[in-house]
Amino acid sequence: MSKKSSEKLINKNDVRVDGRKLNELRPVKLEVGVLANADGSAYIEQGKNKILAAVYGPKELHPKHLALPDRALLHCRYHMAPFSVQERKSPAPSRREIELSKVIREALEPSIFAEYYPRTSIDVFIEVLQADGGTRCAGITVASLALADAGIPMRDLVSACAAGKVEGHLVLDLTDTEDKAGEADMPLAFMPNFNAITLLQMDGKLTSDEFEQAVNMAVEGCKHVYALQKEALKAKYVVKEAVEE
Amino acid sequence: MTIPAMVVRVRQKRIAELISHGKRLDERGLNEYRNIQLEVGVIERAEGSARIRLGKTEVMVGVKLETGEPFPDVPNEGVLTVNAELVPLASPTFEPGPPDENSIELARIVDRGIRESKAIATEKLCVKPQKKVFVVFVDVYVLNHDGNLIDASAMAALAALLNTKMFNYEVKNDEIQVEPGYTQLPVVNHPIAVTFAKINDKIVVDPWLEEEQVMDARITMTMDKDGKVCAVQKGGYGYFSKEQILEAAKIAKEKSEELRKIVMKS
Numbered sequence: 001m002s003k004k005s006s007e008k009l010i011n012k013n014d015v016r017v018d019g020r021k022l023n024e025l026r027p028v029k030l031e032v033g034v035l036a037n038a039d040g041s042a043y044i045e046q047g048k049n050k051i052l053a054a055v056y057g058p059k060e061l062h063p064k065h066l067a068l069p070d071r072a073l074l075h076c077r078y079h080m081a082p083f084s085v086q087e088r089k090s091p092a093p094s095r096r097e098i099e100l101s102k103v104i105r106e107a108l109e110p111s112i113f114a115e116y117y118p119r120t121s122i123d124v125f126i127e128v129l130q131a132d133g134g135t136r137c138a139g140i141t142v143a144s145l146a147l148a149d150a151g152i153p154m155r156d157l158v159s160a161c162a163a164g165k166v167e168g169h170l171v172l173d174l175t176d177t178e179d180k181a182g183e184a185d186m187p188l189a190f191m192p193n194f195n196a197i198t199l200l201q202m203d204g205k206l207t208s209d210e211f212e213q214a215v216n217m218a219v220e221g222c223k224h225v226y227a228l229q230k231e232a233l234k235a236k237y238v239v240k241e242a243v244e245e
Numbered sequence: 246m247t248i249p250a251m252v253v254r255v256r257q258k259r260i261a262e263l264i265s266h267g268k269r270l271d272e273r274g275l276n277e278y279r280n281i282q283l284e285v286g287v288i289e290r291a292e293g294s295a296r297i298r299l300g301k302t303e304v305m306v307g308v309k310l311e312t313g314e315p316f317p318d319v320p321n322e323g324v325l326t327v328n329a330e331l332v333p334l335a336s337p338t339f340e341p342g343p344p345d346e347n348s349i350e351l352a353r354i355v356d357r358g359i360r361e362s363k364a365i366a367t368e369k370l371c372v373k374p375q376k377k378v379f380v381v382f383v384d385v386y387v388l389n390h391d392g393n394l395i396d397a398s399a400m401a402a403l404a405a406l407l408n409t410k411m412f413n414y415e416v417k418n419d420e421i422q423v424e425p426g427y428t429q430l431p432v433v434n435h436p437i438a439v440t441f442a443k444i445n446d447k448i449v450v451d452p453w454l455e456e457e458q459v460m461d462a463r464i465t466m467t468m469d470k471d472g473k474v475c476a477v478q479k480g481g482y483g484y485f486s487k488e489q490i491l492e493a494a495k496i497a498k499e500k501s502e503e504l505r506k507i508v509m510k511s
Contacts, residue, residue, distance in 0.1 A: 095349045102346045102480075106462075109482040186477065196484035200464065202477035203361045208498060211474045212491055219487060 009178055010167050016178070018047070023172045023217055025161065025224055030142070030232035032149050040150025042232070044142035047175060048132035053143040055150040058120035066121075071114035073121045076105035078139055080128040100136050107140050107160070107189040107199035113153040122152060133176035134162050140189045140199065141225055148233060157229050158198055160189035161221030163214040165206060170214055172221045186214050190222035257459045265445040271453065276496055278451045278504070283400065283511040285408040293409025293430065295511070297401040300453055301391035303335075304398050306383060306405040308430075312372060312421065313380040323370025323378045327356035329385040329398065336390035350480065355385060355399050357476040358436040358467035365406065366431035373419055379411070381430070392453035395465050395478075396504075399438035404508050406432050436475055437504045439497035440465040443481075448489055450500060464490065466497035470505065 014022050026047030035041035038054035045051075061067045078100045082088050093101075108124065124147065126139040137160035144158040164174045166182035179185045184204025190197055197219075206214060260270045267275060279300030288294040293308035315322060329352035331339045344352070359365065370379035383405065385398045409430035414421045442452035442460035452460055461483025467476035474494060479485065485493075 095344075095353065098346050098349050099353050102350055103478075106480060106482055110484045191484065194484070195486050197479070197487060197490055198484045200477055200479040200485070200490065202474060203357050205361065205469065205473045205475050207473050208494055211494055215487060215490060 009181060010169055010171075014169065016166075016171065018175065022169055023220070025173045025221060026175070028225065028228050030145065030228055032145050032232050032236040038146070038150070040146045040148065040152070042142045042145035042149060044138050046134065046138045046141075046173070048130055049128070049135055049138045050130040051135060051138050051142050052127045052129060053139065053146040054125045055122065055143075055146045055152070056125075057122035057150070058117035058152070059123075061119065061121040067119040070118055072112075072117035072119075074105055074109050074112065074114060074124065075121055076101050076108065076124045076126070076143070078104050078126045078128070078136065080131060080135070084128050084131045100139075103199055103201065104136060104140055104143065108143060108147065108158055110196060110198050111144065111154050111156050111158045111191055112147060113155065116153055122147075122150075131176070133174050133179045134187070136160070136199075137162050137173075137187050137189065141229060145229055145232060149236070156191040156193045156196075157226060158189050158191055159222040159225040159229060160187065160199065161218050161225050162187040163218035163221065165204060165210065165214070170210060170217055172217055184210075184214070186218060188215065188218035188222065190219055190226075192223055192226045253458075256455060260456055261445045261459050264447050264449060267447075269449065270455070273451075275447065275449045276500065278500070279453065281400070281504070281507055283404055283507060285404050285511050291405075292411065293405045293407075295401045295404035295408060297397050297404070299393060299397040299400075299451070301389060302393060302397045302453070303387075303389040304394065304401045305386045305388055306398065306401040307386065308405045308409045309382040309384070310409070310411060310430075311380050311382065312377050315371070315375065315378040317375075319367075320375040321371045321378075322367040323365070324380040325356065325360055325365060325367065325383070326380060327352045327359065327383045327385065327402070329355065329387070331387050331390070335387045339387075339390065350478075351394055351398060352385060354395055354438065354465055354467075354476065354478050355383070355402050357478075358399055358438055359383070359402065359406070362434040362436035362467070362469035362475040364403070364432055364434040364436055366433045369431045372416060372421060376419070377421075381406075381409075390454065392455070392457045393440055393451050395440045396438045396451060399436065399467065400504060400508050403432075403435055403437070404511050406430060407435075407508070435470045435505055435509065436467050437501035437508070438465050438467045438476075439500045439504070441493045441496070443483060443485060443489065448485075448493055448496075450496065464493055466494055468497055468501035472498050472502075
């Protein structure tokens with residue numbers, strides 16, 4: 001929690017260093033169907049974050065004794081490339097990555113009809129190519145698109161976005177610098193059509209009122225992300241229709 | 246289906262039914278914790294220790310202090326390391342081996358509560374900037390798993406930290422010389438984790454094992470001594486509505502005060 005860059009991240013007019021308003025997302029670019037081998041794939045750029053997601057399955061599960069008799073086993077791996085951060089990250093999975101893989105899996109699970117594919121596995125791979133804060137949220141957003149691209153039946157898309165507190169202000173979608181200098185960071189994943197929060201984590205300090213406001217702000221951010229996800233899915237199919245005509 | 250498996254199914258159905266009527270199989274209220282017994286100083290070799298019984302859940306926490314190098318970005322601060330072991334003797338479902346995702350998650354939730362509430366005044370644990378600081382090892386040892394390991398571990402960890410004594414020392418030629426006597430580890434905040442399970446669309450505190458087996462999802466809110474939220478973690482395959490999350494935050498604030506009194510008394 002270094003405060004070297006204090007009083008610089010948000011100016012008097014509530015404008016952040018990168019020119020965003022307090023409740024504004026970073027520019028998001030989404031693309032569906034980017035990898036040839038995967039059953040479904042997607043790519044996201046959110047600010048400087050660059051993340052690829054691929055889905056394989058439903059497919060036969062090995063070893064077989066892990067298979068669930070009534071539904072598919074969702075397997076999820078969140079992984080950061082060694083070159084994705086300032087100081088090289090060892091490619092071996094860290095404790096953080098193991099925890100995030102678990103919470104991301106639990107964030108995606110409510111959205112899929114796993115019961116349609118008993119005894120199989122659905123594998124979700126999230127590779128962070130470049131990280132700048134909020135990678136678990138961007139990872140969930142892009143993985144949900146990859147699941148849809150793989151044709152897995154889904155109740156809803158999962159959209160994710162963080163809210164947090166920086167220099168006393170509640171802000172949306174924190175960059176790495178804002179997260180490190182800030183007072184709190186709260187990633188949240190949401191299924192908009194079910195009012196369902198499927199991931200919620202927080203670290204830092206928030207009063208009860210701030211917590212409530214931050215939840216509301218993150219939910220609104222997720223709704224915005226949701227609109228972008230739908231556009232990205234449509235974009236893929238519109239192109240195909242145009243070719244057919 | 247074997248007979249024991251059927252009994253489990255019937256009990257699980259009953260647990261879920263009762264909760265939708267505002268009752269629990271073990272006759273607790275929805276916002277009521279199991280009986281808590283907390284002892285501190287149970288391991289003389291450790292600088293601090295505690296053993297908690299939360300119903301039938303038992304967790305021991307030992308604190309060890311060593312010297313080590315600080316992190317380069319905070320060269321004047323001591324280091325906190327939390328580890329959790331789901332020891333095989335604690336449950337038929339725990340297996341020996343390196344920490345799995347469950348024990349890593351448990352350790353990281355406990356860690357986040359202590360770290361984010363700034364419970365330990367780490368700036369007082371510096372021996373020589375950039376070179377030598379104290380490293381506080383908090384080892385969570387689960388002895389009997391009957392649900393809600395998170396709250397039990399977090400309470401025991403706080404109790405163990407409050408129980409931790411540092412030997413007095415002087416620094417001579419960059420080396421530590423032990424002096425007679427002890428001082429308390431500087432613990433300046435008291436984070437308390439409150440975990441909820443969502444069962445049949447209702448939220449209940451302190452789920453025991455059978456409730457954890459039927460729950461859709463769980464959420465942990467860690468509150469600091471000023472009633473601020475300092476860590477949150479949702480787990481499990483289900484989800485919460487926004488209203489349930491905000492309700493949980495409200496209950497967590499009240500419950501954490503009650504639990505904190507128990508820890509501070511020990």
